[in-house]
Amino acid sequence: MYDFDVLVLGSGPGGQxxxxxxxxxxxxxxxxxxxxxIGGVCINTGTIPSKTLREAVMYLTGLNQREMYGQSYRVKExxxxxxxxxxxxxxxxxxxxVIRSQLARNRIRLLPGTGRFVDPHTIEISDExxxxxxxxxxxxxxxxxxxxxxxESVEFDDVTIIDSDGILNLDKVPxxxxxxxxxVIGIEYASMFAALGTKVTVVERxxxxxxxxxxxxxxxxxxxxxxxxxxxxxxxxxAAVEKHGRTAVAVLASGKRIAADTVMYxxxxxxxxxxxxxxxxxxxADARGRITVxxxxxxxxxxxxxxxxxxxxxxxxSTSMEQGRLAAHHACDEPVRAMQQLQPIGIYxxxxxxxxxxxxxxxxxxxxxxxxxxxxxxxxxxxQIIGDSYGxxxxxxxxxxGKILGVHVFGTGATELVHIGQTVMGCGGTVDxxxxxxxxxxxLAESYKVAALDAMNxxxxxxxxxx
Ligand SMILES: Cc1cc2nc3c(=O)[nH]c(=O)nc-3n(C[C@H](O)[C@H](O)[C@H](O)COP(=O)(O)OP(=O)(O)OC[C@H]3O[C@@H](n4cnc5c(N)ncnc54)[C@H](O)[C@@H]3O)c2cc1C
Numbered sequence: 001m002y003d004f005d006v007l008v009l010g011s012g013p014g015g016q017x018x019x020x021x022x023x024x025x026x027x028x029x030x031x032x033x034x035x036x037x038i039g040g041v042c043i044n045t046g047t048i049p050s051k052t053l054r055e056a057v058m059y060l061t062g063l064n065q066r067e068m069y070g071q072s073y074r075v076k077e078x079x080x081x082x083x084x085x086x087x088x089x090x091x092x093x094x095x096x097x098v099i100r101s102q103l104a105r106n107r108i109r110l111l112p113g114t115g116r117f118v119d120p121h122t123i124e125i126s127d128e129x130x131x132x133x134x135x136x137x138x139x140x141x142x143x144x145x146x147x148x149x150x151x152e153s154v155e156f157d158d159v160t161i162i163d164s165d166g167i168l169n170l171d172k173v174p175x176x177x178x179x180x181x182x183x184v185i186g187i188e189y190a191s192m193f194a195a196l197g198t199k200v201t202v203v204e205r206x207x208x209x210x211x212x213x214x215x216x217x218x219x220x221x222x223x224x225x226x227x228x229x230x231x232x233x234x235x236x237x238x239a240a241v242e243k244h245g246r247t248a249v250a251v252l253a254s255g256k257r258i259a260a261d262t263v264m265y266x267x268x269x270x271x272x273x274x275x276x277x278x279x280x281x282x283x284x285a286d287a288r289g290r291i292t293v294x295x296x297x298x299x300x301x302x303x304x305x306x307x308x309x310x311x312x313x314x315x316x317x318s319t320s321m322e323q324g325r326l327a328a329h330h331a332c333d334e335p336v337r338a339m340q341q342l343q344p345i346g347i348y349x350x351x352x353x354x355x356x357x358x359x360x361x362x363x364x365x366x367x368x369x370x371x372x373x374x375x376x377x378x379x380x381x382x383x384q385i386i387g388d389s390y391g392x393x394x395x396x397x398x399x400x401x402g403k404i405l406g407v408h409v410f411g412t413g414a415t416e417l418v419h420i421g422q423t424v425m426g427c428g429g430t431v432d433x434x435x436x437x438x439x440x441x442x443x444l445a446e447s448y449k450v451a452a453l454d455a456m457n458x459x460x461x462x463x464x465x466x467x
Contacts, residue, residue, distance in 0.1 A: 005137070007140050008032070009140070011038050017321040018305075067389060116276050121138070142305065146271050148267075160243055161243065176199040176201075176260040209234075210347065212345070217392075224350075352410075356425065357425055375392065376392050378391075380447055395408075
C-alpha cells in the first residue's frame with residue numbers, strides 16, 4: 001500500500017491540472033512544492049507576472065490611446081517599479097490563493113519542500129528547515145519545470161546583469177537595456193520596456209526572430225518595435241558583459257560595445273531534472289535537463305510520467321495544463337484522447353501576436369497551394385473606435401476544399417481572437433462558414449468575415465480564369 005495513488009512533483013500548470021484531474025477520479029493525491037513557489041514558474045516568475053506587467057505598462061503609459069489623444073498622452077508621467085510591481089504582486093497573491101483553494105477543495109495534500117527519488121516509488125522531501133521525510137506513491141508525475149539558462153561566462157549580479165526572473169526585482173525602470181536573445185520572452189520584455197521609454201537593444205545570433213511565426217506579422221512587429229526606439233542586432237552574439245558600477249557594457253563578438261543600465265539574458269531555459277535524482281528511478285535527462293516521454297507522457301519507467309516544460313517543446317502554460325490532465329487520466333486508467341494537434345501560440349508583445357495552424361512559408365516549403373485573405377483593423381469600425389490602425393488578421397485557405405489552414409493575428413486582442421479560427425479549424429469548418437456567418441457589429445471578430453470574403457474573392461477570380 002502506497003501513501004498516495006498519485007504524487008505530483010511541482011505545482012505549475014502541468015502539476016496542478018494533473019493533481020486535480022487525478023483527485024476528481026477519487027485518487028489520493030499529493031503535490032510536492034517549495035513553500036514560496038505555489039503555482040510554479042507560471043504564477044511566480046513567468047506567465048502571470050509578465051502578463052500583468054504588460055497590462056500595467058499598457059494602462060499607465062496610455063500607449064493604446066495615443067492614436068486618439070495624441071503622442072504625448074500618458075496616464076502617469078513617471079512610472080516607477082512600484083507602480084508596476086503593485087499590480088503584479090496583487091495578481092500573484094490572488095492566483096496563489098485560487099490554487100491553494102482548488103487543491104484544498106479537491107483534498108489534495110500539499111507537501112512543502114523539494115522532492116527527489118529514493119527509489120522508483122519513493123520520494124524524499126526536504127523542506128526549507130532541512131527536515132526530510134519520505135512518501136511513496138503508485139504513480140508519479142514529474143512537473144518540475146525549468147529555470148532560466150545562464151551562460152557560465154557571464155557573471156550575473158541580479159541587479160545589472162539579470163535573467164528573465166530578475167526583471168521582477170529591478171529597483172528602477174532602466175534608461176537603457178540590452179536584451180540577449182530574441183525569443184518569445186526576450187521580445188515580450190523588450191517591447192514592454194520600450195513602451196516604458198527604455199532604450200532597448202536586442203542582440204540575436206540568428207538573422208531573424210520568431211521564425212516559427214508568419215513573416216509578414218513579424219515584420220509588422222519589428223516595424224512597431226523600431227518605432228518605439230528598439231534597435232536590433234541580428235547575426236550578432238554577446239561575447240562578454242563588463243560591469244562598471246551600476247552600468248554594464250555588452251561586448252559583441254563583432255567588437256561592438258553597447259552600454260546599458262541593465263543586460264537581460266533570455267537565452268533559453270534549463271529543465272529542473274538535476275534536483276530529482278532521476279538515476280534512483282532508472283531515468284535520465286538530456287543535457288538541457290529535459291525528460292523524454294511517449295504520447296501518453298509516460299517516461300521509460302511506465303509508472304512515472306512527465307509533463308510541462310520539463311519535457312520541452314512547446315513549453316507553454318497552456319499546453320502544460322492539458323498534458324497534466326491527460327497524463328493523470330492515463331495514470332488513473334481513464335480513457336484518454338490524444339493531445340489535440342491544433343495548438344494556438346500567443347506572444348504578448350506590444351502589439352500582440354497570435355496564430356494557429358500553418359504559416360505561408362511552411363505551406364510553400366511543403367508545396368501545398370493556398371490563398372490568403374486579409375482584414376485590416378483600420379477598415380473595421382471597431383478598429384477605428386479603439387484606435388488600432390495597425391492590427392490585421394490573415395486567414396490561409398486551401399483552394400481545393402476551402403479548409404482553413406492557418407490564422408494569424410497581429411494587434412489588439414490577437415490572443416483572444418485566434419480562438420475563433422481555432423474552433424472553426426478544429427471542427428473542420430471551411431471559409432464558407434466564415435463568409436456566411438453574422439458577427440456582432442462593431443467587433444474585431446468581424447475581421448474573420450472580411451478576411452474570408454477577401455480569400456473567397458481571390459479564389460473566385462482564379463477559378464474564373466482557369467475555367
Ligand atoms: C517570462 C515568462 C513568460 C511566459 N509567458 C507565457 C505565456 O504568456 N503563455 C504561456 O502559455 N506560457 C508562458 N510561459 C511559459 C510557462 O510559464 C510555462 O510553460 C509553465 O509555467 C510550465 O509549467 P510546468 O507545469 O512545467 O511548471 P512550472 O510553472 O515551470 O513550475 C515547476 C514547479 O516545479 C517545482 N519544482 C521543481 N523541482 C522540484 C522538485 N524537485 N520537487 C518539487 N517541486 C519542484 C518548482 O518549484 C516550480 O514551482 C512563460 C514563461 C516565462 C518564463
